[in-house]
Amino acid sequence: MSGLVLTAPAGANKKKRIVGRGSSSGRGTTSGKGNKGQQARSGGKTYIGFEGGQMPLYRRIARRGFSNYPYRKEYATVNLVNIAAKFADGETVNRETLIEKGLLKKSALLVKILGNGDLDKKLTVSADKVSAGAKEKIEKAGGTVTVSGE
Numbered sequence: 001m002s003g004l005v006l007t008a009p010a011g012a013n014k015k016k017r018i019v020g021r022g023s024s025s026g027r028g029t030t031s032g033k034g035n036k037g038q039q040a041r042s043g044g045k046t047y048i049g050f051e052g053g054q055m056p057l058y059r060r061i062a063r064r065g066f067s068n069y070p071y072r073k074e075y076a077t078v079n080l081v082n083i084a085a086k087f088a089d090g091e092t093v094n095r096e097t098l099i100e101k102g103l104l105k106k107s108a109l110l111v112k113i114l115g116n117g118d119l120d121k122k123l124t125v126s127a128d129k130v131s132a133g134a135k136e137k138i139e140k141a142g143g144t145v146t147v148s149g150e
Contacts, residue, residue: 076108080134081117083125094126119143 019031033040049056083093086101095111098104104111113125115133122142130138135145 073110075110075112075129076104077112077114078103079114079116080119080137083113083123084117084119084121087121087123089121090123092124092126
């Protein structure tokens, strides 16, 4: 196996095309950019939505309607499966303990508990939101739920 030499397939390695190096190079003068016009100029680019100087569509059409974007709340979700795996019987589940156990990142502002999985431990859960299924499972296991947000 020592006689094997690795070689790239034909056409895989191409020489870089150098432009703008005099007329004798074959790619001098306009350097493949043609004659005049926006694309021939330095910095001759357009932006997305540019229509050749005509008022672009996104500016011609009136802005209408309501966007909830500035007011939306983003929740970090935690499932009961993960809570059951990390928490012992009788413990308190809140934002601080979830961060401690590594189920939440510190940047997560709001917490929602979801009901995926089963719970057989008595836990005290305090969160910004709790799904109906999760609340039912926590209370069935003998735990309590307090919802701070809404």
